[in-house]
Amino acid sequence: MSSPSSNLSPLAAHNSGALILVVERNPVVQRLARYFLEQSGFDVEFATDGLAALARAREVRPRILFTEILVPKLDGLSLCRTIKSTPETKDILVVIFSHLQAGDRATEVGADAFLVKPIDEELLIETVKKLLGVRQHSVGMDFDG
Amino acid sequence: MAEKVLTGCAGLDEVLLGGIPENTITVLMGAPGTGKTILAEQLAFANATPEAPALYLTTLSEPLEKILVHGQSHSFYDVNKVGVSVFYEDLGIMLRDSGVEKLPEIVLELILARRPRFVFIDSFKALNELLTTPEKRRTVTYDLANVLSSYHCTSFLVGEYSQEMMTELPVFAIADVIVQLIKHSTNVREQRFLRIEKLRGSGSVPGLHAFSIKKDGIEVYPRLLTPPVTPLYAARVERVNTAVPGLDEMIAEGFWRGSTTLVAGPTGSGKTIIGLHFICEGVLKGEPGLYVGFQENPTQLGRIMAGLGWPPEKLMKEGFELMYRSPVEMQLDEVTSELFKRVREGKLKRVVIDALGDLERSSIDRERFSDFVYALSQWFAAENVTCMMNYELTNLFEIHGISDQEISNMSDNIVLLRFREGKKMERTLRIIKTRGSAHDNREHRLEITSKGVVINQVT
Numbered sequence: 001m002s003s004p005s006s007n008l009s010p011l012a013a014h015n016s017g018a019l020i021l022v023v024e025r026n027p028v029v030q031r032l033a034r035y036f037l038e039q040s041g042f043d044v045e046f047a048t049d050g051l052a053a054l055a056r057a058r059e060v061r062p063r064i065l066f067t068e069i070l071v072p073k074l075d076g077l078s079l080c081r082t083i084k085s086t087p088e089t090k091d092i093l094v095v096i097f098s099h100l101q102a103g104d105r106a107t108e109v110g111a112d113a114f115l116v117k118p119i120d121e122e123l124l125i126e127t128v129k130k131l132l133g134v135r136q137h138s139v140g141m142d143f144d145g
Numbered sequence: 146m147a148e149k150v151l152t153g154c155a156g157l158d159e160v161l162l163g164g165i166p167e168n169t170i171t172v173l174m175g176a177p178g179t180g181k182t183i184l185a186e187q188l189a190f191a192n193a194t195p196e197a198p199a200l201y202l203t204t205l206s207e208p209l210e211k212i213l214v215h216g217q218s219h220s221f222y223d224v225n226k227v228g229v230s231v232f233y234e235d236l237g238i239m240l241r242d243s244g245v246e247k248l249p250e251i252v253l254e255l256i257l258a259r260r261p262r263f264v265f266i267d268s269f270k271a272l273n274e275l276l277t278t279p280e281k282r283r284t285v286t287y288d289l290a291n292v293l294s295s296y297h298c299t300s301f302l303v304g305e306y307s308q309e310m311m312t313e314l315p316v317f318a319i320a321d322v323i324v325q326l327i328k329h330s331t332n333v334r335e336q337r338f339l340r341i342e343k344l345r346g347s348g349s350v351p352g353l354h355a356f357s358i359k360k361d362g363i364e365v366y367p368r369l370l371t372p373p374v375t376p377l378y379a380a381r382v383e384r385v386n387t388a389v390p391g392l393d394e395m396i397a398e399g400f401w402r403g404s405t406t407l408v409a410g411p412t413g414s415g416k417t418i419i420g421l422h423f424i425c426e427g428v429l430k431g432e433p434g435l436y437v438g439f440q441e442n443p444t445q446l447g448r449i450m451a452g453l454g455w456p457p458e459k460l461m462k463e464g465f466e467l468m469y470r471s472p473v474e475m476q477l478d479e480v481t482s483e484l485f486k487r488v489r490e491g492k493l494k495r496v497v498i499d500a501l502g503d504l505e506r507s508s509i510d511r512e513r514f515s516d517f518v519y520a521l522s523q524w525f526a527a528e529n530v531t532c533m534m535n536y537e538l539t540n541l542f543e544i545h546g547i548s549d550q551e552i553s554n555m556s557d558n559i560v561l562l563r564f565r566e567g568k569k570m571e572r573t574l575r576i577i578k579t580r581g582s583a584h585d586n587r588e589h590r591l592e593i594t595s596k597g598v599v600i601n602q603v604t
Contacts, residue, residue: 028253028295035257118168120297121260 018132019043019060023053023067023076029119033066036121042128050074054082057089064131068117069098077102077109084110093131147346150263150299153191153221154184156365156482160341160350165322167299169345170290172269172316174306175326179337180358181303182212183219184326185265187362188301190221193230197262200255202236205275206268206305209235221362232259236266245275249288256296263299269316270304283315290319311342321345327353329509336476336509339365353513355478366482369520372527385495385531388426389419391600395576395585400558403529404580405522407501407552409536410562414572415591415598416535417441418453419560420497422597423533424465425455427495433464434495435487437480439472439503453597466493472503480504481517488528496525500535501552519555538563557581562591574600 018041022033025048037044045062047053049072057065065083067076074082076096083089096106097115106114113127149164158164165171173181186201193199203209213233216222227233239251256264266272276282293300302316308325311317323342328335337356341349356365384399393399400406408416417440424434438446446467447457457465466487470480487493498504501518508514518534525532536552553559557580565571572591576584590601 026291026295028249028292031253032257032296118295118297 018064019045019062020064020066020128021045021047021053021057021060021062023047023050023065023071023079025049025068025071029068029117032119032121033124036119036124037128040125040128048072050076050079053079057083057092058086061089062092064093064095064128066095066097069096069100069102077105080106080111081109095127095131149347150188150192152184153187154363154365156354156356156367157184157339157363159367160339160354160365161344162348162350165299166345166347168294168297169321170293170300170302170319171322171324172306172320173301173303173324173326174342176307176328177305179326179328180356180363181305181326182207182215182267183358184324184363185267185301185303186212186216187219187221189231189263189265190223190226192263193226195230198230198232198259199263199265200259200261201231201233201265201267202252202255203233204240204266204268204271205237206271209233212267218360219362220360232261236272240272240275245272246281246285248272248285249292252289253292253296256292256298261298263301264293265301265303267301267303268305269302270306273304273314273316286315286319317343326356334474334507338509355476357476357479366476366478368478369481369485369517369524371520371523385432386426386430387419387423388430389422389598389600391589392419392574392598395589395600396558396579397582397584400531400579401581402531403526404557405525405532405534405555406558406560407534407536407556408560408562409538411538411540411564414562414564415574415593416537416562417449417499418593418598419562420499420533420535421446421450421453421455424495424497425450425460428460428464431464432494433466433492434497435466435468435484435493437468437470437484437496437498439470439475439500441469442471443467443469453595464492472506475503475507477504477508477514477517480507481521484521485524488524488530491528493530496530496532498532498534500537502537515551515555518552522555522557553578 020037020042022030022044024030024033024046030046034044045056047056051073053065053067054074067079069076080094080096083092083094093112095113095115096111097117099117101116103114112131115123115127147166147168149166151164152158173185175181189199189201203212217224234255240248243251273282276285317323320343322344325340325342327338327340329338338353339356340353350367350370352368354365354368356363383402385402386393386399408419410416420436424436427434441449450457468483505514559577561575561577563573565573573588574591575588576586592599592601
């Protein structure tokens, strides 16, 4: 499958450099997430299980971590709880996305947002922008330019 | 609860209790010529917008060119939407080069390119047939389902599947919704039916629902079900005068409002005139009435009415409604749907169905007809509409009862007409049954005069 990076949207330039780590084992969802996020100018990395995601998060400190609940080794909810309770990773924004209607459980473990699958491109990008916008604003930067 | 996608067909939405749940995979199945592609395109054109486009993928069943040409014969087909909100792609050509195994990947690429909210593959079965082993069929179907379920879209897989294939093919396992279209043919009639075989996460109206293919597309006539709450007969304390001289006196000044009366008799015994009497006199008293007729066409009926002193034009203005259907091409469910719609509008007070036998012949089976009569009589009671149903008996003289026990049991009242042989052939009327009411059970002479029917002295 061809990479869409040569066909970036006008928004892409503004978002360049924001790394998003996606924890997802379904290759189709990975493909869709990569396509939509990269089109909007974000850098995307993937992990296919919770433990690998935690290690990678500690290492690269992504701006946002998207995680499915049902991922091997460490489930998405536990991953979120661990990230939010660890000083070195607690500032990473966590979005939980799942076919399960688990918004309340996501809030309980400290997630910053919850999205219901299947992936809705508009909602995905809007959520990312909103999270980063709020984040940037709090440190005195206007992310949306 | 999942949002629902309207089908573009009000009757089908009613059967689906509001439409097809969003983000699901629907299999539209049926033999060739049942209307699958029309239904799929109707769905596509009803829902697609530039912001929420539809992607219609043709395969190896019908060439894209043919689908485009045939689609345009229906009014829902807006050519201005093609290439703007409805995108066609010939998947058959793409897969011929790459192999059918690549189907999920190619569909994913097309989804990324078009960002559709609705995806159609027509025919999916044709592609499946190119996969040589059950293992490959299962893998490709599973992978395709994964693609369609991972993206925010509602999908439709069209195929010439038969009932027997449902337990064998993997496509039925991944389907959230299965809509089966059926064509029922006899030597002289062709009727189409639709059934919801599966609907995950939602209810539907069970059973076979008739549909027809018209210029506007598919029109579904949901099967008539009995009202959710059983009507309370005890609460109906009002009598409805038939205005037939002599008849009301036999039944304590009329039938209960909301009751159903079966008027049975051989041809020429006066059923139609009693029915007209009931409706026309009701209209003249300010009670709008509907005459559902299958034998006399509007001209013939108008002539009979005028001859008996009920000018059709005047009565039409005052609330007389006529619903005529030719018994030759009539479909039970279509008539039911129209009749039911008019009853639910709440204006009608009286209905005559002339005659039940014509409706029975238009039904594909006896059980369906009985269910229809029962449901209809219950709805009449619920809506407070008083109904007279005519029923033709074959024997002219020796009639001691009505052989159709089921229909008799469903009726609140039964009036039996017959001929009596003598020097002069006489018509007679006898009340066999009035539910919850006393009646004169003697046989009376029935005369047809220039002013309608008159019931005379006991014979």
